[in-house]
Amino acid sequence: MAAADAVRAGRLRRALDSDLFYSFRRSPLTVVAAVVVLVIGLAALLAPWIAPTDPFDPSSLDLMDGKTPPLKPNEFTGHTFLLGTDDQGRDVFSAILYGARISLLVGFASVVVSMAIGIALGLLAGYRGGWVDSVIMRVADVQLTFPDLLVALMIFGIARGALPIAAQEHMAIPVLILSIGIAKWPQYARTVRGVTMVERGKDYVQAARVVGLPAGKIMRRHILPNVLGPVLVIATLGLSLAIITEATLSFLGVGVPPTSPSLGTLLRIGQEYIASGEWWILFFPAIALVAIALSVNLLGDWLRDALNPRLR
Amino acid sequence: MLAFLIRRIAEALVVMVVVAFFAFSMFRFMGDPVANMMGPDATIADREAMTKRLGLDQPFPVQFAAFLGNVAEGDFGVSFRVGRPVIDLVKERLPATLELALISGLFALVGGIGLGVYTALRRDGLLSRAIMAISLIGVSLPTFLIGIALIYLFAVELRWLPSFGRGETVRIGGWTTGFLTGSGLASLVLPSITLGLFQMTLIMRLVRSEMLEVLRTDYIRFARARGLTTRAIHFGHALKNTLVPVITVTGLQLGSIVAFAIITETVFQWPGVGSLFISSVQAVDVPVMATYLLFVAGFFVFVNLVVDLLYFAVDPRLRSATTGGH
Amino acid sequence: SDPADAKPFRWARGQDAPTLDPHTENSNQVFGLLHQIYEPLIHRDQDGKIVPALALSWGLLPTDAKTWQFKLRPGVKFHSGDAFSADDVVFSLKRAMDPLAGVRTTLAGVIDVVKVDDLTVHVKTQEPMPLLVNQLTNIFMMSQKWAEANKVTRPQDFKNKEETFAVRNANGTGPYILVSREPDSKTVMKLNEGYWGKGQFPLQATEVVYSVITSAPTRIAALLSGELDFVQDMPVQDIDRVAQTANLKVNTGPEVRSIFYGLNAGDPELASSDVKGKNPFADKRVRKAIEMAINREAIQKVVMGGQSAPSGTLIPPGVNGYSKELDQYPKWDIAKAKALMAEAGYAGGFGVKLNCPNNRYINDEKICQATVGFLGQIGIKVTLDARPMAQHTPTILKNETDFYMLGWGVASFDAAYTLDSIYHSRDKVYGAYNATRVVEPDWDKKMEALGTETDTAKRDKLLAEILAHVKDEALFIPIHNQLLAWGMKKGIEVKVQPENQLYVKYVKID
Amino acid sequence: MTIDRNAPPLLRVEDLARVFDVSKPWLARMIEREPRRFVKAVDGVSFSIAKGETFALVGESGSGKSTIARMVVGLIRPTRGRILFDNVDIADPGRTADVARLRRRFQMIFQDPFASLNPRFRVDAIIAEPLTAFGLMSDRAEIEARVADLLKLVRLDPADGRKYPHEFSGGQRQRIAIARALAANPEFIVCDEPTSALDVSVQAQVLNLMRDLQDEFGLTYLLITHNLAVVRHMADDVGVLYLGRLAEVAPTEELFARPRHPYTRMLLDAVPDLRPGGRPRRAITGEIPNPIDPPPGCTFHPRCPLADDRCRREAPGYTRDGGARVACHAVEEGRTETAPPAAFALA
Amino acid sequence: MTEPLLSVRDLTVQFPTRRGLLTAVDRLSFDLAPGEVLGLVGESGAGKSMTGSAIIGLLEPPGRIAGGEIRLKGERIDNLPAEAMRRIRGRRIGMIFQDPLTSLNPLIRIGDQLVETIVTHTDRTPWEAKLHAASLLEAVGIPAARARIDSYPHEFSGGMRQRVVIALALAADPELIIADEPTTALDVSVQAQIIAVLKDLCRDKGTAVILITHDMGVIAETADRVAVLYAGRLAEIGPVADVISRPHHPYTRGLMGSIPSLDGGRDRLEQIPGSMPRLSHIPPGCAFNPRCLQAFARCVAERPPAYRADASEAACFLLDPAMSPAEAAR
């Protein structure tokens, strides 16, 4: 027990002492970004406990609360809201928390989907080479010759038509995740393949082969960890892209149902109010989105530089 | 080289058929074009007659095959919505989109490379750090919001630039251009920025990191050791080598400009193929949608082909790799 | 003001007319644009009143209840210079009755059109058609000669894969002449100096630049920035801002369009509900409870920013059949609604899906969202499926919805127009938009009788009876009638037209 | 140490060959009307190594040394020929079951100690990998003990097992690599340029360690290097490889005392002598030809001072001369002494 | 003695790292006469390359010259402004790097790289420069130089590329060439050729050379004098024959012993126990003391200065004339 603790403490100390953490501490912008991501992430995670209202439960909304400005009592109901309410009487603050939850979920999950597909296929292509490589990379090329956004639109459209009507309601978010995820896997596959081909040629992989380790195990134990660095960088930058893509899809009218809006849907709703004087309906969700995307991008940026030994 | 071209064209054809297939399977779920074409008081019999006239009563594979067959003959069908041959519609809208794409592509390229080089050379400068941080906003905001925000700032508040449309255009042959009139040029500014900002940010960051890597290579060190001027080293040696990897990515990015034009064109009421697509989606105008997607795929393939050829032109190593030698 | 002054009128809408062919499509956008260029025999003016246009007078032949006589306006010329005559009327009406014509349903029942002399035309109908005049206000007159010369004697056929000349060219008798057209973008017209109505109408705009701006924020931005003089499709939420802007104003007025929900009360079971074996909507108490649970005033105040008139019937004011009393709607009363639900055996509520358009009516999706909230309060768990109209319409036409939003404009200004499509049970001719699945053959007969009844008093009574029945059954839950808001520069004077159609010839520019 | 010269060889390589297909893609070949292209990286190599001996392969870059090594340890399959380990043909695809069992008995040490250790693994995990991969041990304590033993064997501290490779110097890393190779108690170790990435002072440590281990465990080495001085110190027998063929195979003493093949002599002459005023170093003329289309006849003839017409036409067979085997027409014909030293000078 | 071409005094190169200041070159001093070839040997990480980079003013940040001075013909060059230093590079001091595969810009023709260098430093017109470039290529032994001047680097083999690199370094006839392991990346058979070209050309032009390598064989046949570095410090410097056959510093002795030779037979090599300390952990006193079999108390306490021994100088207390025989015996 104590030994395990000691090991853990040692690991923590090593982590705190690592070059990665050192370069992290030295970049104040990155620290701020990490804090922002952490705060928004936590707030989104804990939304049901933090948020003053449940914006996803339409029956709990009072329409008469609608369009209340921030911190001013509503003229009919007298209720006051921190960041005001939207046209449905939805508390903007709660909506942002819940919306960030969906956006982050869609972002994370779609990145995981593209990462999973991309890593698996990239490893296979890079390690096996030959026709396996050709087939996988041709498919990736073909998909790369078509813009992400349209790929996602198509997959979404097809899923929507193919699923039974009754299932669509619950499937909206998974379908969104899959659409964005599938749209973006080739990038991962390409990177992973490249790294794999380099690593495969290195002596330590050869050594593992001489030792008789099966190919699957070599890919998992030896090559995968090396691939993770660059993949992580793409993934961080991809996370913010996925969140934005979700917002854009929602602008184009596909996406999550309006009764449980994501940040992107909040923006789509809010953009109608850009000139109307009810600025808070757009402003706060936009700030939240930018804060998330910007911070995640900053983290990705830092990670890319920190993980690139040549730039150190 | 020839082999490469043939392979690329074969690939392009596959892409197009695949895209057409997905597009077609998607359209079946986009709604009923007939409901859209007929007034609210049309009877059911009228609707059925129209469905039949459009060939929409046929099973999906038949419709798809018919479409492919026609396309192979250069016939893209007639728009359900406006009753004109799709090819005419696209031809009419193409100049607007291509001019917009060209300008925003140039903006992204020139701005991206310029700022990328600057931030790489002044790596620790205050200004370049600021540029790096601010540029991220370009990829942290959805395009539609950027567009709307620009309109409010520059058209409504400052009244410097028009908020919608293409301004006056001049017709030269089958091409309408906005390049020759003041209002045409003014109208290009905001949409180009909106459309190019995202790509510019990406290109800038890519150029910067590639440049930083190139600046550490041995041949740059050797160039310094030979006492070449800083100018010659940065722009004669480093920039050239930076551009090689940048070209590929840039190609992909510029290709997607056309796709993203959907949003920009909608926001700025830019009369290009993107806004045509959106109107068609609303009206379930299947022939136009299908043609648009084919067009985007084709454009993308074309841009990639150009990029690859450019690659050959820039990098002598590739040239000789295909022409033999060891 | 000096009429010699060049006065451009820059006008924007959210959607363009897909075609300039006057008979291909039956849509507000087409009519809205073509009213500047073409003219019908009979006009509805800015107040919605029937006034003469190309016909100076009309009436049933005293001898024949199935023949209408029209006396044409003399001395009218087409933009091409050709004179307008009875031949053109015969040609145009017949063209409008072509199977390819989108407007032919308005003329259903007309069997022949005959030229009597150069300025007299007879229209013969199968049965007596008391409302024929109402149906003619959007049937435009073309020049036979021009049509023949340009091979557009029939409307667009999608089978032949060519563009017809009339899609992008126009030759009417109207106050403005088409100068140039870029579809979906810009259409320019100039004043017709030889217009017959010179002197009768203000005709102050010398040039009309008609732009299409799909994106609502952009549309408003262009008005705010001074790039436009007039915006027809104003987003509700921007009305205040525009009205408060120094040199802009907003004119509002009622539109002849009702927004309501339809309920599937006819099926034995609701496909989208968790209640199996029975149909909760089949129980009138449930329908009444729904009617009572929706807070129409809140929708009006918050969602519509005041720009709607809450209603209790499917018929907007100004339409034949409307009455104040019919328009009474039940007071918003959750407690009572809950009680009704309990009485019907649904105290625990049930789930159902609401199909809703999201790009057709003013704030359609938002109204539906609010409705989800209201019904949630009486235990009905509504899942909202909001889609573009193109996808929404088929769910109604194919009976794939249990609960749907629909808006209905009354082109003929007579309630029968609405009832035929949305309440008459569905067959080849009637009830295309009726997804209630309720079949009431007696009432169907009564509705059919409306079409041929020439005795106005008798007909009105029948109409009132049917409307009362519809209201009592609560198969439809009316929400409100839309109000129109037109934004414009101060100095422009124009009244909001109930069909949402602008006649630029009436516009006064200061 | 005594070597039983008559003992059956532990490893016997017969007519080993490996051809790499370096053709362009099919379409490109069709259009440009090009034939397929092949590299004969190894072309008919035979040698044998007795138990406890060291056999060295020397040759220029690209002569096929590593390819032979990789075939011997099973990383790539030979195109032709047999590799008999303890009289079992490990290149025979039909005997994979036997081969898997034999695998454990041969191991490999790589050239670059920086690349051959996975930077993300701790040293003890690296050394333990063969133990678990071959299923030799599964008990943690047992493995730990074994790893500690191995570390001591290569003169490292058992506590070093907790560290990562980057915390070690090049020589120490190569010792870790040796420990890994020894983990499964192999009898035969292929060493592909084990010291060419190391400094001379460190090289001495590693070579000495290899020698000690050989003495202690009776290991057999296939040593690949381009450094003739290292060969001199380590090997019992030497094979000189040129463009995938063995130019000469001889016992070390004999080879250095009396090099027979002109290429061997050229290599020996190119080694600088440290002694002041010692034998002058002669630069080798020319560069190794492109292996895709090697010269006809004896592949060495373009660089050979003794080349004549026959050499240009006819590939030489092997001539036995004392303990050596030489593939050279000149040696066979006895015209070895005619070479004027001037021919070695730089053109 | 004539004025030295290059004079390095107490050169110290430091890297501020997150774990403290790292001294890569520590108070290094030596002189170089015109036309002389000085070998710089030592283990990997001993500071050879940093010395070379410091002289030519190309230390990569955060590395910097922390002390001492470098004089070229009496003129201080370690603190020159960037532009003045640039004019010296290539013109007066040339440099050759280890890896010819990466030293040439792959996208620029060989000829253009040469012309650009020549034009930068001389008054030649581009046309004259091109002619000169061809003659330089010929001089380094590239056959058919005129025909190959428009080739790209990848069209040349490794040995030919290194010849091109030499031609580039010599393009403006510098007085000093720093060759940092010019043959390590090349095939054994080509190494001798390259060294020969370098040596011949420099002898012809009277160029002085600092030859950095860890191949004692190369040093033995090329250098006039040799400096042995250990952990950033000068261990021994002297005429090449002396250092090889009569090394004075225990480290040099160990080093020489561990070189296998062709006549050595199959016996054990001598070896120095242990390994070079990391630069951040250099022990006090003599850097070599933990590995030195002859170390005594003073070696741990004090850093030895350079003592004269025969024609050489070595930093070892064993050579201190004032040292008591008793101490030396231990």
Ligand SMILES: Nc1ncnc2c1ncn2[C@@H]1O[C@H](COP(=O)(O)OP(=O)(O)OP(=O)(O)O)[C@@H](O)[C@H]1O
């Ligand atoms: N996988 C491969 N595909 C194609 N050619 C190969 C492959 N592996 C090796 N070769 C070729 O085979 C020849 C021999 O290569 P090998 O690596 O065995 O040489 P080597 O003697 O080990 O050289 P070095 O001293 O440089 O390590 C070379 O010409 C090389 O280009």
Ligand SMILES: Nc1ncnc2c1ncn2[C@@H]1O[C@H](COP(=O)(O)OP(=O)(O)OP(=O)(O)O)[C@@H](O)[C@H]1O
């Ligand atoms: N950027 C850097 N940051 C920190 N330390 C560095 C850096 N560059 C070099 N060093 C250190 O400086 C010392 C001297 O390096 P140098 O390259 O001069 O060694 P060298 O003798 O040329 O070795 P080699 O034979 O491997 O080329 C090394 O120990 C190295 O760790």
Ligand SMILES: [Mg+2]
């Ligand atoms: Mg090798």
Ligand SMILES: [Mg+2]
């Ligand atoms: Mg070095």
